[in-house]
Amino acid sequence: MLGFILQRLWQAAIVVIAMSALVFCGVYAVGNPIDVLISPDATQDIRAAVIAQYGLDQPLWRQYFAFLGRLIEGDFGRSLVYSMPVSQLILTRLPATLELTLAAVLFASLVGIPIGMYAGYRPHSLISRAIMAISILGFSVPTFWFGLMLIMVFAVQCGCMPAGGRGETVSLFGVDFSFLTGDGLAHLVLPALNLALFKFSLMIRLARAGTRELMLSDTVKFARAAGLSEFTVLSRHVLRLISIPLVTVFGLELGSTLAFAVVTETIFSWPGLGKLIIDSITSLDRPVMVAYLMLVAFLFIVINLIVDLTYALLDPRLRKGRA
Structure with a gap:
């Protein structure tokens, strides 16, 4: 097991270095933030001084190695627009995005998996057909349209839910949470539903x-022959056997939801990383753009590492290196 963990950690480190190079070169090849930060009427001397101040007069490879050195120390630089450390800027927005993402993915998993198992257990029932019809709508309806419909129905016409914002928060261990207050929870419901669709x-x-598929397998037949109840068969055998693909999807969707919650945060005015990255792209705030993309890449790597370790716990063959 230790060798398996060390191998995955080594692979994760290589991927982080490769992603840092790709992200840095990709962002720094697009546009020039000096054109946004400096007035067109500025003299050449002022322009040259600002370029030198931010190190933009250095070759790209030297800028990358300087960035990599700061990255190892946990320093993402300073925002060109907000004039504050990028790490501090991101940390002020990250809790809101994490809260929204976790609420959406947990809802999708805790509600979707039991419903899906029932639809597979009774595939020809009317309820199962209705469940599958709802799932098809979930794939077909655009996220932005569904979000606007939620606002129109529940906020405008019914008036029972707030249309946007994060609402009242409570600070716990220095981090603000919305779900701990009634007002904050009410603000969380609609964007979480939209993101979870x-x-x-x-x-x-x-x-x-x-x-x-498993209901027709020998495992289920033997479990039934042993006198186990249907609930025990589903909860102990079927759920365990389908857990590996579900764990994979849970991990990947958690990362993608966190990375691509921009649309939902924009529609519901949720003060997370989505609004920050949109403003940073508009103003060519390179340090913030690089830090955001590196954070997303790092989260994907960590989530995949956790999924791999979960695989090893669920399937002993992986720990022994036979699969």
């Missing part, structure tokens, strides 16, 4: 397909 449909279809 696609993931919810995906979990339903995966759980249904796995359950329907």
